[in-house]
Amino acid sequence: MFETQLVMHEEDFQKILxxxxxxxxxxxxxxxFVVDKNGQLISEAGELEGIDSTSLASLTAGCIAATxxxxxxxxxxxxxxxxxxxxxxxxxxxxxxxxxxxxxxxDERSSLGLVRLRVKKAGAELARIFEDIEQKAKLExxxxxxxxxxxxxxxxxxxxxx
Amino acid sequence: MSFINYSSREINCKIVFYGPGxxxxxxxxxxxYAKTNPDLKGKMISLATETERTLFFDFxxxxxxxxxxxxxxxxxxxxxxxxxxxxxxxxxxxGVDGVVFVADSQIERMEANIESLENLQINLKEQxxxxxxxxxxxxxxxxxxxxxxxxxEMRRVLNPMRAPDFEACATVGKGVxxxxxxxxxxxxxxxxKMGR
Numbered sequence: 001m002f003e004t005q006l007v008m009h010e011e012d013f014q015k016i017l018x019x020x021x022x023x024x025x026x027x028x029x030x031x032x033f034v035v036d037k038n039g040q041l042i043s044e045a046g047e048l049e050g051i052d053s054t055s056l057a058s059l060t061a062g063c064i065a066a067t068x069x070x071x072x073x074x075x076x077x078x079x080x081x082x083x084x085x086x087x088x089x090x091x092x093x094x095x096x097x098x099x100x101x102x103x104x105x106x107d108e109r110s111s112l113g114l115v116r117l118r119v120k121k122a123g124a125e126l127a128r129i130f131e132d133i134e135q136k137a138k139l140e141x142x143x144x145x146x147x148x149x150x151x152x153x154x155x156x157x158x159x160x161x162x
Numbered sequence: 163m164s165f166i167n168y169s170s171r172e173i174n175c176k177i178v179f180y181g182p183g184x185x186x187x188x189x190x191x192x193x194x195y196a197k198t199n200p201d202l203k204g205k206m207i208s209l210a211t212e213t214e215r216t217l218f219f220d221f222x223x224x225x226x227x228x229x230x231x232x233x234x235x236x237x238x239x240x241x242x243x244x245x246x247x248x249x250x251x252x253x254x255x256x257g258v259d260g261v262v263f264v265a266d267s268q269i270e271r272m273e274a275n276i277e278s279l280e281n282l283q284i285n286l287k288e289q290x291x292x293x294x295x296x297x298x299x300x301x302x303x304x305x306x307x308x309x310x311x312x313x314x315e316m317r318r319v320l321n322p323m324r325a326p327d328f329e330a331c332a333t334v335g336k337g338v339x340x341x342x343x344x345x346x347x348x349x350x351x352x353x354x355k356m357g358r
Binding site for chain 2: 005006007008009010012013014036037038039040042052054055058059062065066068069141148149150151153155156158159160
């Protein structure tokens with residue numbers, strides 16, 4: 001059935017930020033993006049802040065989805081690591097757990113080997129954080145606590161009053 | 163699958179425009195893009211062939227305003243309508259929060275509408291969704307064409323579930339925002355129900 005809704009609280013957001021800010025330094029990268037497999041941007045760090053990260057997130061998810069489809073055709077479950085090499089900048093994309101994508105943008109100041117090494121450790125940390133988030137979301141869903149239970153029809157209508 | 167971010171106080175939802183090839187899904191998004199205040203929209207991305215047929219998807223991020231202190235952001239996607247792109251359609255439907263089915267009103271496209279609607283139901287089912295449980299609206303597009311089937315006929319064939327439906331002419335924008343508002347409303351109402 002439905003996956004659990006992704007709900008991000010401030011403390012979890014901060015935990016993710018700490019991991020990716022450290023990864024930016026450890027991997028000598030230009031920028032890091034954490035993206036949901038459905039194309040939602042979750043967090044970002046590094047000197048690329050300010051670029052069109054919404055599009056980046058959507059296209060990354062599309063790319064992962066397409067290669068995931070390819071993987072199944074050749075009998076693989078997933079292709080969990082992708083590397084795109086450009087003239088100046090490169091992209092290293094990794095699947096973390098079942099629903100998160102970690103994108104590292106790096107140039108000649110770093111190397112594929114270093115990025116791979118650092119991503120391995122950071123990816124494991126992120127996977128643990130997202131497992132916690134998912135558990136919390138399940139508990140919250142079961143207890144029925146949500147700020148949106150209080151939304152009225154008027155609130156929704158007001159959104160569309162031009 | 164909506165994403166609720168307490169840190170940035172945002173709700174993000176995904177809406178997919180589905181329908182047969184050349185029914186006007188991309189045209190809907192282009193109109194929304196053209197008519198939306200630049201502060202409220204992001205860049206529109208179209209992954210299309212050289213002949214401007216959608217190859218993978220179109221994507222348009224849109225902000226609709228605040229609800230209870232949360233910014234509501236909608237990510238609009240279209241699927242490629244051509245029959246042989248089914249693998250891509252399945253991928254784009256993943257995590258969908260609301261669906262718009264864009265039907266082509268031309269009488270000779272009725273078969274294509276039916277085929278696409280069946281395909282939508284099959285692809286949703288594969289992911290554990292039922293069309294009657296997902297926020298869903300229908301748009302009868304190209305109402306201005308002389309060979310358009312009657313509204314009664316379109317409704318009878320394509321909307322037995324009596325989902326909210328709208329007549330449209332997406333090339334001039336008629337009915338486009340009405341459709342978008344209806345599906346967005348459906349998604350938010352669903353979110354409210356889930357919170358109960």
